[in-house]
Amino acid sequence: MSLAVTNIGELVTNDPHLGIVHDAAVVVDGDRIVWVGPSSRTPAADSRLDADGAAVLPGFVDSHAHLIFAGDRAAEFGARMAGAAYTGGGIRTTVAATRAASDDELRRNARRLVGEALRQGTTTIEIKSGYGLTVTEEARSLRLAAEIVEDTTYLGAHVVPAEYAGRADDYVDLVRGEMLDAAAPYATWADVFCERGAFDGDQARAILTAAAARGLGLRLHANQLGPGPGVRLAVELGAASADHCTHLDDADVDALASSDTVATLLPGAEFSTRSPYPDARRLLDAGATVALATDCNPGSSYTSSMPFCIALAVREMRMTPAEAVFAATAGGAAALRRTDLGIVRAGARADLIVLDAPSHLHLAYRPGVPLIRTILHDGVPQ
Amino acid sequence: MSLAVTNIGELVTNDPHLGIVHDAAVVVDGDRIVWVGPSSRTPAADSRLDADGAAVLPGFVDSHAHLIFAGDRAAEFGARMAGAAYTGGGIRTTVAATRAASDDELRRNARRLVGEALRQGTTTIEIKSGYGLTVTEEARSLRLAAEIVEDTTYLGAHVVPAEYAGRADDYVDLVRGEMLDAAAPYATWADVFCERGAFDGDQARAILTAAAARGLGLRLHANQLGPGPGVRLAVELGAASADHCTHLDDADVDALASSDTVATLLPGAEFSTRSPYPDARRLLDAGATVALATDCNPGSSYTSSMPFCIALAVREMRMTPAEAVFAATAGGAAALRRTDLGIVRAGARADLIVLDAPSHLHLAYRPGVPLIRTILHDGVPQ
Numbered sequence: 106m107s108l109a110v111t112n113i114g115e116l117v118t119n120d121p122h123l124g125i126v127h128d129a130a131v132v133v134d135g136d137r138i139v140w141v142g143p144s145s146r147t148p149a150a151d152s153r154l155d156a157d158g159a160a161v162l163p164g165f166v167d168s169h170a171h172l173i174f175a176g177d178r179a180a181e182f183g184a185r186m187a188g189a190a191y192t193g194g195g196i197r198t199t200v201a202a203t204r205a206a207s208d209d210e211l212r213r214n215a216r217r218l219v220g221e222a223l224r225q226g227t228t229t230i231e232i233k234s235g236y237g238l239t240v241t242e243e244a245r246s247l248r249l250a251a252e253i254v255e256d257t258t259y260l261g262a263h264v265v266p267a268e269y270a271g272r273a274d275d276y277v278d279l280v281r282g283e284m285l286d287a288a289a290p291y292a293t294w295a296d297v298f299c300e301r302g303a304f305d306g307d308q309a310r311a312i313l314t315a316a317a318a319r320g321l322g323l324r325l326h327a328n329q330l331g332p333g334p335g336v337r338l339a340v341e342l343g344a345a346s347a348d349h350c351t352h353l354d355d356a357d358v359d360a361l362a363s364s365d366t367v368a369t370l371l372p373g374a375e376f377s378t379r380s381p382y383p384d385a386r387r388l389l390d391a392g393a394t395v396a397l398a399t400d401c402n403p404g405s406s407y408t409s410s411m412p413f414c415i416a417l418a419v420r421e422m423r424m425t426p427a428e429a430v431f432a433a434t435a436g437g438a439a440a441l442r443r444t445d446l447g448i449v450r451a452g453a454r455a456d457l458i459v460l461d462a463p464s465h466l467h468l469a470y471r472p473g474v475p476l477i478r479t480i481l482h483d484g485v486p487q
Numbered sequence: 488m489s490l491a492v493t494n495i496g497e498l499v500t501n502d503p504h505l506g507i508v509h510d511a512a513v514v515v516d517g518d519r520i521v522w523v524g525p526s527s528r529t530p531a532a533d534s535r536l537d538a539d540g541a542a543v544l545p546g547f548v549d550s551h552a553h554l555i556f557a558g559d560r561a562a563e564f565g566a567r568m569a570g571a572a573y574t575g576g577g578i579r580t581t582v583a584a585t586r587a588a589s590d591d592e593l594r595r596n597a598r599r600l601v602g603e604a605l606r607q608g609t610t611t612i613e614i615k616s617g618y619g620l621t622v623t624e625e626a627r628s629l630r631l632a633a634e635i636v637e638d639t640t641y642l643g644a645h646v647v648p649a650e651y652a653g654r655a656d657d658y659v660d661l662v663r664g665e666m667l668d669a670a671a672p673y674a675t676w677a678d679v680f681c682e683r684g685a686f687d688g689d690q691a692r693a694i695l696t697a698a699a700a701r702g703l704g705l706r707l708h709a710n711q712l713g714p715g716p717g718v719r720l721a722v723e724l725g726a727a728s729a730d731h732c733t734h735l736d737d738a739d740v741d742a743l744a745s746s747d748t749v750a751t752l753l754p755g756a757e758f759s760t761r762s763p764y765p766d767a768r769r770l771l772d773a774g775a776t777v778a779l780a781t782d783c784n785p786g787s788s789y790t791s792s793m794p795f796c797i798a799l800a801v802r803e804m805r806m807t808p809a810e811a812v813f814a815a816t817a818g819g820a821a822a823l824r825r826t827d828l829g830i831v832r833a834g835a836r837a838d839l840i841v842l843d844a845p846s847h848l849h850l851a852y853r854p855g856v857p858l859i860r861t862i863l864h865d866g867v868p869q
Binding site (some may be wrong): 179180183184186187221224225277373376379407408409410412413414416419420423425426429461464466467469470471472473474475 | 507542559561562564565568569603606609724755758759789790791792794795796801802805807808846849851852853854855856857861
C-alpha cells in the first residue's frame with residue numbers, strides 16, 4: 106500500500122544538511138520512502154495525506170533514554186528545585202523500585218513513555234538498562250527493552266550498587282563478565298556512566314573493551330558533571346556517541362571534531378538539574394556532529410519531548426533552529442549509526458512528522474506548544 | 488446535569504493556598520462546582536468521570552495574551568536567536584499584517600490559539616487588542632475578541648504607529664479620546680505598554696485615567712525592558728495587574744507587596760527574547776501576589792502553554808512547583824479580579840483539568856510533555 110503526502114509547504118529532508126524543499130511531496134510504500142519531489146509531480150499512490158501547506162520533517166531520533174524503571178522521583182525534583190544539588194545518588198532510589206517491579210509494570214511504564222514520545226514526534230528511541238544492576242535484573246531490563254525498540258543499551262555500569270559499596274572493582278568485573286554475558290543477547294549497545302562518583306576512565310575502558318569484543322556498539326556518558334577522560338576515551342574506542350559533553354576542554358572538542366563520534370547533548374538534564382548547559386556552538390564551530398536527545402529518566406530529566414529539547418538548544422546553547430532540528434533528527438541517527446533514519450529520501454524509513462505549523466522554525470519559536478499534527482511511523486499514520 | 492469527578496489522587500483546590508486534598512472528588516452541576524470532598528463520600532450524580540488516581544487542578548487562568556493578529560514573525564525570531572536584540576520594534580510588522588486581514592482571518596487565528604491553549608489546560612484567557620492602532624482597527628480587534636472571551640483588553644497604547652512618528656502626544660490624545668470611545672463598548676480592561684520607546688509614565692497615566700473614567704479596569708505592561716515608573720503607577724491607580732516586572736527596585740517591590748495589584752510574570756517572553764528573568768522569589772518573599780501568564784503573541788512569546796511557563800518559573804525564577812501552579816491558576820484569577828476562577832470550591836466555575844500524572848509537581852518535573860488528560864470547561868468535558 107502506497108501513500109502520498111502532498112502539499113508540503115516546507116519539507117526538511119536533511120539531504121544534504123537541512124535540505125529544505127518547498128511545495129514538496131513524499132510517497133511511501135510499506136515502511137519505506139519511495140519518492141521525494143515537487144508536489145505538482147506526485148506520482149499515483151493508493152492513498153493521499155494532504156499536509157495543507159504545513160512543514161514536514163523526518164521523525165525525531167531520540168538516541169538517549171532510560172525507560173526501563175519503576176516509580177518516580179518527583180519529591181527529589183522538588184527538593185532540588187529548592188536548592189539541593191544533583192549528584193546522581195538518587196539513581197539508587199530508582200534501582201530499588203525497579204527491582205521490586207514486575208515485568209508487566211516495567212513493560213507498561215516503558216510503553217507509556219514510548220507512546221508519549223511518539224505523540225510528540227519521536228519515531229525512534231533508544232532504551233538503556235541501568236536500574237537493575239544485578240546479572241538477572243540487567244538481563245531482564247534489556248529483554249523487556251528489546252520487546253519494544255531496536256536500539257537497546259546495556260548500562261550495567263550506571264552506578265555502583267549499594268551492595269558493592271567500597272568494592273567498585275569487583276562490580277566492574279561482574280559488569281564486564283557474567284552480567285555482560287547475560288545482557289548481550291538483548292543489547293545492541295554498551296554504555297558506561299564515566300564520571301566522578303560513578304566509573305573512572307580505566308573502569309570504563311575495561312567494560313567497553315569487553316562489550317566491543319562481544320560485538321556490541323559503544324556509547325559513553327561523558328563529562329556531564331565535571332571534566333574527565335570520558336570524551337577522549339569514547340573517541341579512542343570508536344564509540345558512536347559521547348553523551349552529555351557539558352565540561353569539555355580544547356582536546357575534547359578537537360577529538361570529537363576529528364572523529365565520527367557524535368556529541369550527544371541532553372539539555373533536558375541541565376534544565377531539570379539547574380546546571381550550566383553544554384557549549385553546542387563551540388562543538389558545531391569546531392566541526393563536530395551534534396545530536397540532541399532527551400535523556401528521559403525519572404531522576405535528572407523526566408521529559409520525553411524532543412521539541413522541548415530543540416527549544417532549549419536554541420535558547421540556551423545558541424544553536425540555530427536549523428541546527429537544532431538537524432541534531433534532533435539526522436544527528437540522532439548518526440549517534441545510532443543509522444543511515445536510513447533522520448533523512449527523507451528514497452530508501453529511508455517512512456518516519457515523518459507533519460507539524461501544525463508552516464516551518465521547522467516554529468519548534469523553537471513556539472516553545473512548549475504541542476505542534477505535531479500527524480505522524481507516519483514505519484509508513485503507518487498514527 | 489451533574490457530573491462527579493471521582494478517585495482524584497491529588498486535588499489542588501487553592502482554598503486556601505495550594506490546598507491539596509488526597510482521595511478527593513468534585514461534583515459539578517451545569518457550569519458550577521457544587522460539592523468538594525472525600526472520594527468515599529461522593530454524592531449521587533448523573534454521570535461520573537473516574538480520575539483513576541490522577542492529579543486534578545483548577546483550569547489555568549492566562550491573564551495576558553495578544554491573540555488578535557495576523558501573520559507570524561518566525562524569521563525575526565530566527566534572527567534574534569542569532570544575536571539581534573528585542574526592542575519591540577517588530578510590533579509594527581504585525582500591525583501591518585493585522586490591518587490587512589479580514590475579520591474571518593483574525594477570528595480564525597484567535598480561535599485556533601484559544602483552542603490550542605484549552606487543550607493545554609487553559610480554561611480562561613484574556614485577549615488584548617494592540618495590533619490595530621487606528622480607531623476602526625482597535626474597535627474591530629476588541630469586537631472580535633469579545634466574541635471569543637470574557638476578558639478583553641484595550642491596548643491602543645501598544646506602540647506609537649508609524650503614521651504618528653514624532654507626534655506621540657497626538658497619538659495619546661487619540662488613544663484616550665476617540666479611540667477609547669470606539670473601543671470601550673467591547674473592552675473590560677485597558678492597558679498601556681509603559682516602556683522606553685513606547686509610552687512614558689505621564690502618557691500612561693493620561694490614558695489609564697481616561698479609561699478608568701469610562702469604567703474599564705486597569706492593567707499595565709511595566710518594567711519589562713528596563714526600570715521605569717510603570718509598576719508604581721499601576722499600584723497608584725489601583726490596577727489589577729502590573730505585567731512583566733522584570734526590572735524592579737525596592738520601592739517597586741514594596742509597592743506591589745502592599746497593594747492588591749498582582750505582579751504578572753511572563754517567562755515565555757524572557758525565554759523567547761533571551762532576556763534575564765524577573766525575580767519571582769523576591770516578589771513572593773516580600774508578600775506580593777504573583778501570577779504567571781503566557782504573553783502569547785507572535786513577536787516576543789509565541790507560546791500558549793501554561794505548563795511551559797510553570798516549568799520555566801520553577802527552573803529560572805526559583806518558584807516552588809506549588810507556588811508556580813498557584814500563580815498559574817489563582818494568581819491569574821486575582822489578576823483578572825475574579826473570585827470564582829482558579830479555585831475548587833462550591834460556587835466556583837466548573838473549570839478543571841485532570842493531569843496524566845499523580846501530582847501537580849509533574850508540571851515542572853516533566854517539562855515540555857503534554858500532561859493534560861481531560862479538561863472540564865464550564866462543566867463540559869472537552
